[in-house]
Amino acid sequence: MYDEQKMDSEMGALLRAGVIIACSIMFAGGVLYLIRHGGGREPYGMFRGEPAPLRNIAGIWRQAVSGSARGIIQLSALAMIATPVLRVAFAVYGFARRKQWLFVAVSLTVLALLSYGLSQSS
Numbered sequence: 001m002y003d004e005q006k007m008d009s010e011m012g013a014l015l016r017a018g019v020i021i022a023c024s025i026m027f028a029g030g031v032l033y034l035i036r037h038g039g040g041r042e043p044y045g046m047f048r049g050e051p052a053p054l055r056n057i058a059g060i061w062r063q064a065v066s067g068s069a070r071g072i073i074q075l076s077a078l079a080m081i082a083t084p085v086l087r088v089a090f091a092v093y094g095f096a097r098r099k100q101w102l103f104v105a106v107s108l109t110v111l112a113l114l115s116y117g118l119s120q121s122s
Contacts, residue, residue, distance in 0.1 A: 007094040014090055018083030022076050029064075029072030036069055050074075085114050 053059040054074050063071025088111045095103040 011090055015087055022079035025079055026076035029069050033069035
């Protein structure tokens with residue numbers, strides 16, 4: 001039987017792994033950025049948003065794979081955002097294994113709302 005304590009333990013491990021992975025990616029991107037641009041000065045008098053290639057998931061992925069420090073940092077932000085989304089998806093799985101259909105429906109609703117919200121922001 002898939003009990004509540006096991007589900008909580010696995011969910012905690014998922015959240016820890018997501019945060020550790022996101023932070024590791026962020027650290028690597030930050031170090032790479034400082035190596036390449038640490039001596040430069042930023043013109044803080046003028047705001048510049050993210051360049052177009054870093055405004056969508058496919059562009060972020062391409063930039064990160066190509067070794068762009070900013071792309072790697074953006075990828076870590078995506079990993080951090082994905083962590084709680086994966087937690088909700090795991091909750092659907094865990095509740096389905098326990099045959100708690102009301103919680104499955106609630107979790108699926110939350111997952112759908114998260115998906116909708118994330119798709120509207122890109």
